Amino acid sequence: MIDGQTLHDEIRTLALERNAVILAHNYQRGEVQDVADFVGDSLGLARQAAATEANVIVFAGVHFMAETAKILSPDKTVLMPEPRAGCPMADMMSAADLAVWRDQNPGVPVVTYVNSTAEVKALTDVCVTSANAVAVVRALDAKRILFGPDRNLAHWVGRSLPGVEVIPWDGYCPIHDQVTVEQVLEAKQRHPGAEVVAHPECRPEVVDIADAVLSTSQMLAYAAGSSAEELIVVTEAGLLHGLAKAAPGKRFVNLSPEMLCPNMKVTTIEKVRDCLLDLTGAIEVAEDTRVRALAAVERMVAIG
Ligand code: CIZ
Numbered sequence: 001m002i003d004g005q006t007l008h009d010e011i012r013t014l015a016l017e018r019n020a021v022i023l024a025h026n027y028q029r030g031e032v033q034d035v036a037d038f039v040g041d042s043l044g045l046a047r048q049a050a051a052t053e054a055n056v057i058v059f060a061g062v063h064f065m066a067e068t069a070k071i072l073s074p075d076k077t078v079l080m081p082e083p084r085a086g087c088p089m090a091d092m093m094s095a096a097d098l099a100v101w102r103d104q105n106p107g108v109p110v111v112t113y114v115n116s117t118a119e120v121k122a123l124t125d126v127c128v129t130s131a132n133a134v135a136v137v138r139a140l141d142a143k144r145i146l147f148g149p150d151r152n153l154a155h156w157v158g159r160s161l162p163g164v165e166v167i168p169w170d171g172y173c174p175i176h177d178q179v180t181v182e183q184v185l186e187a188k189q190r191h192p193g194a195e196v197v198a199h200p201e202c203r204p205e206v207v208d209i210a211d212a213v214l215s216t217s218q219m220l221a222y223a224a225g226s227s228a229e230e231l232i233v234v235t236e237a238g239l240l241h242g243l244a245k246a247a248p249g250k251r252f253v254n255l256s257p258e259m260l261c262p263n264m265k266v267t268t269i270e271k272v273r274d275c276l277l278d279l280t281g282a283i284e285v286a287e288d289t290r291v292r293a294l295a296a297v298e299r300m301v302a303i304g
Pocket residue numbers: 025026040041042043114115129130131199214215216217
C-alpha cells in the first residue's frame with residue numbers, strides 16, 4: 001500500500017507534468033483538499049477555473065461545479081476524478097420543469113442557485129450562490145422572483161429582503177434539510193457558550209436559532225474573526241478540515257455524524273491520481289446550453 005505522503009507527492013508531480021490545476025470544494029475529504037492547488041466554494045473555484053493558465057482542470061467536487069467550470073472555461077479540459085458525483089438537490093429541478101414554471105409566471109425573473117444543471121442555468125435570468133444570493137436578488141430590484149431549486153435558501157432570501165416575494169421551487173439538500181431544532185438545542189446544551197453557525201440550506205426554523213447564517217466561505221472567515229472559543233457547525237462535515245486550518249485555536253463541534261454528503265466523499269485521493277494518469281472523466285456542455293448558462297452566471301458575477 002502506498003502511504004499518503006507518497007500519493008500526495010505523486011499527484012503533485014503528475015499535475016506539473018500535465019499542466020493541471022487541482023480544485024477541491026470545501027466539503028471534500030481532507031486529504032483531497034490538502035493535495036489541491038485551490039480549496040473553496042463553488043463560486044471561488046469557478047473563478048479559479050476561469051483565471052487559470054493550466055490546460056487541465058481536475059475538479060474534486062460534484063457535477064454541477066465542474067460543469068460551471070466548463071461553462072466559464074470552454075477551451076480547458078475539465079476532468080472529474082469521479083464523474084458520478086452528483087447533487088441530489090440539483091436533480092430536483094429539471095429544465096423541463098423550469099420551462100413550465102417560467103411559462104406559468106410570465107415576466108417574473110428566474111433566479112437559480114448554482115446547485116443546478118447547465119440546462120437549468122440556460123433557462124435562468126441570474127444565478128446565485130449561498131454567499132451572494134441576498135445581494136444579487138436585492139440588486140435585481142424585482143417585486144417577485146421565482147427561486148429554485150432550494151426552498152430553504154429561497155426562504156432565507158425572502159426573510160432577508162422583506163419587500164421581495166420569493167416563490168420557491170420545492171427542492172432541498174438532503175444533508176442540510178434533515179437537521180432539526182432539537183439537534184441544535186441539544187448541541188447548545190452540551191456546549192454552553194458555543195456559537196451556532198448554520199448554512200442557509202437548513203430549514204427556516206433551524207436558521208432562526210443560529211447565531212449566524214453563512215455560506216462555507218463565509219463560515220471560514222467568520223470563525224477566524226469570531227471571539228467565541230467554540231463553534232457548533234451546521235453544514236457538511238468536510239468544512240471542519242478547513243475550519244481547523246482557518247482558526248487553529250478554536251474548537252469546532254460537528255452537529256451530527258449524519259452531516260456527510262456521500263457525493264462529496266466519493267472522490268478519493270486515489271481517484272485524483274488515476275484521473276491525472278489517464279486524463280479521463282471529461283465534462284462536456286453542449287455549446288448552445290453553455291452560452292445561455294454563461295449569461296446567467298456572468299450576470300451574477302457582475303452583480304455579486
Ligand atoms: O456554493 C457552494 O460551494 C456550496 C454548495 C456551499 C457553500 O455554501 O459554499
